[in-house]
Amino acid sequence: xxxxxxxxxxxxxxxxxxxxxxxxxxxxxxxxxxxxxxxxxxxxxxxxxxxxxxxxxxxxxxxxxxxxxxxxxxxxxxxxxxxxxxxxxxxxxxxxxxxxxxxxxxxxxxxxxxxxxxxxxxxxxxxxxxxxxxxxxxxxxxxxxxxxxxxxxxxxxxxxxxxxxxxxxxxxxxxxxxxxxxxxxxxxxxxxxxxxxxxxxxxxxxxxxxxxxxxxxxxxxxxxxxxxxxxxxxxxxxxxxxxxxxxxxxxxxxxxxxxxxxxxxxxxxxxxxxxxxxxxxxxxxxxxxxxxxxxxxxxxxxxxxxxxxxxxxxxxxxxxxxxxxxxxxxxxxxxxxxxxxxxx
Ligand code: PMV
Numbered sequence: 001x002x003x004x005x006x007x008x009x010x011x012x013x014x015x016x017x018x019x020x021x022x023x024x025x026x027x028x029x030x031x032x033x034x035x036x037x038x039x040x041x042x043x044x045x046x047x048x049x050x051x052x053x054x055x056x057x058x059x060x061x062x063x064x065x066x067x068x069x070x071x072x073x074x075x076x077x078x079x080x081x082x083x084x085x086x087x088x089x090x091x092x093x094x095x096x097x098x099x100x101x102x103x104x105x106x107x108x109x110x111x112x113x114x115x116x117x118x119x120x121x122x123x124x125x126x127x128x129x130x131x132x133x134x135x136x137x138x139x140x141x142x143x144x145x146x147x148x149x150x151x152x153x154x155x156x157x158x159x160x161x162x163x164x165x166x167x168x169x170x171x172x173x174x175x176x177x178x179x180x181x182x183x184x185x186x187x188x189x190x191x192x193x194x195x196x197x198x199x200x201x202x203x204x205x206x207x208x209x210x211x212x213x214x215x216x217x218x219x220x221x222x223x224x225x226x227x228x229x230x231x232x233x234x235x236x237x238x239x240x241x242x243x244x245x246x247x248x249x250x251x252x253x254x255x256x257x258x259x260x261x262x263x264x265x266x267x268x269x270x271x272x273x274x275x276x277x278x279x280x281x282x283x284x285x286x287x288x289x290x291x292x293x294x295x296x297x298x299x300x301x302x303x304x305x306x307x308x309x310x311x312x313x314x315x316x317x318x319x320x321x322x323x324x325x326x327x328x329x330x331x332x333x334x335x336x337x338x339x340x341x342x343x344x
Contacts, residue, residue, distance in 0.1 A: 003049040003094075006123040010115035010334040011043040012107070013157045013164065014190050014293060014301050016247055017228050018254045021211030021221075027172035028153050031211065032224050034166050035231060036157045037303075038183070039190060040331030044109060046097040046116035048124040056080055058095045079114060079151040080121060086147065089125040101326055107192060107299065110204075114151035115158040119144055119334060129338035145177050161333040163235055183330045186238050187306040191290070191313060192326040195271050196298045202265045204296040210261035217257050240305060244291030247303065248276075251293040258296070269298040276300060278319065288315045 013036040021031035051057065058076055076095075084090065097116065101107050122144060123129050126137050134144065141159055149156035156175075157164040162182040169175045211217050227246060234243040258265050272294065279302065282288035290304035290312045304312045306329060316325060 003051065003124070004127075004129075004338055005047045005049045005096075006120055006129045006336065006338045007045060007047045008116045008120035008123065008334060008336050009043050009045045010112045010119060010155075010158050011039045011041075011331050012101075012109065012112040013038045013154065014303075015154065015157075015295065016163075016243075016293065017224070017231055017250055018295075019153055019166065020208065020254045020257060021217060022153070022208055023168070024172050025209065028149050029172040029175065030153060030166070030168050031217075032221055033168055033228055034154075034157070035180075035228065036154070036164050036166075037188060037190065038158060038161055038164055038331050038333050039328045041328045042099075042101045042107060042112065042192070042326060044097060044099050044112035044116040046095060046113075046120045048093050048095050048117075048120035050091045050124050051094045053092050056093050056095065059097070061098045062096075075151070076117060079117060082150055083118065083121055083147060086150075087122070087125070091125060093121055093124060095120070102324070107194070107326065110152035111154040111158050114155040115145075115148045115334065118148035118151060118155070119159075119336060122147070123336060123338075129336055131334075131336060142177070146175070149175075149177075159334055162330060165232075180232065181235055183332055186235060186330075188330050189304055189306050189309045189312075190328045190330075191302040191304070191309070191316065192328060193275060193300045193302060193316060193320070194324040194326065195275060195300060196269060198298075200267070200297060207258060207261070207265050207267075207296060210263070210265065211257055213262040214257045214260045216253075216260050220253055220257055240289070244303070247291050247293050255294065267296050267298060268294065272298045272300060275320065282315060288312055 015034050015036045017035040019030045019034035023029045023031050056077055099109050122134060122139055126134060128134055131141055145156040145159040156177045157166050160179040162179050162185060165180045166177040227250060231246045234246060255268055258267060276292050279292055289308050290302045293301045302312060
């Protein structure tokens with residue numbers, strides 16, 4: 001039988017207020033609300049079609065192929081099994097996926113990867129290829145985002161444009177995720193400075209669990225609602241210095257929790273610290289209108305207003321020629337297509 005390929009392109013996102021720690025790992029219920037900016041260039045492109053074989057096949061960047069028989073423990077196959085069970089699908093899938101960002105550059109791909117896998121798999125199973133048609137079959141964007149969340153928490157934010165708020169709610173099934181301002185509101189850029197592409201020693205799933213052991217985690221949670229309010233107001237008013245100050249404080253607080261967990265985890269490296277020291281100095285000298293945030297890794301996301309991208313990139317290239325830069329910007333969210341049809 002001929003099965004049609006469906007493609008989903010889902011961007012990555014960078015958290016401004018971080019999701020760190022879970023109240024329920026099984027249901028992916030976060031300890032706190034988080035807020036992110038959906039990116040444009042850094043995305044995962046995943047092509048899926050139904051298969052008549054007894055197991056799933058998965059190809060990454062045209063290289064290495066694995067299947068669910070030989071790798072049943074793999075996160076991807078576990079997520080596909082979860083989706084089949086949760087939604088009542090039975091068919092196996094052929095999956096062909098790639099990232100637009102260079103492999104092994106240390107940029108987290110779980111948000112875009114799980115997002116694209118979820119959207120494309122559901123499209124293949126339901127035999128449609130647009131969000132509009134999936135919605136008519138009971139798979140609203142919110143539902144697809146909630147399903148993707150089970151594969152990787154932060155994936156749920158990648159389904160929406162611009163600035164996206166993921167609310168924990170009062171119970172695991174009361175979570176909500178939606179755009180609060182779209183991408184045209186404030187065209188921000190994210191210059192990703194690849195300081196190290198080494199594989200992380202402790203993955204974020206494991207590190208999330210340690211959050212509760214940090215003496216700083218309780219105080220962090222107690223203060224987050226206020227910080228979220230300040231951040232949202234700064235976005236609404238396009239107040240770049242309040243935005244940036246809050247952004248840096250938030251990133252360093254998350255890392256303070258990570259560093260003070262038992263056992264402690266060190267995502268920040270001496271080179272990361274050297275770079276952020278440099279950025280702060282440049283900013284004080286009014287030479288570099290940009291602020292940083294850092295996820296669970298050593299690389300730095302430098303955020304600036306779009307009119308300043310060239311200036312900021314030039315400064316970084318001049319003083320840090322050894323680092324690869326990935327230049328990204330706020331975006332519209334995912335798109336889907338099949339031969340001849342394209343939908344945002
Ligand atoms: O979605 P996960 O389990 O990879 O966790 C992501 C955690 C951070 O990237 C550090 C923060 C965030 O909100 O994206």
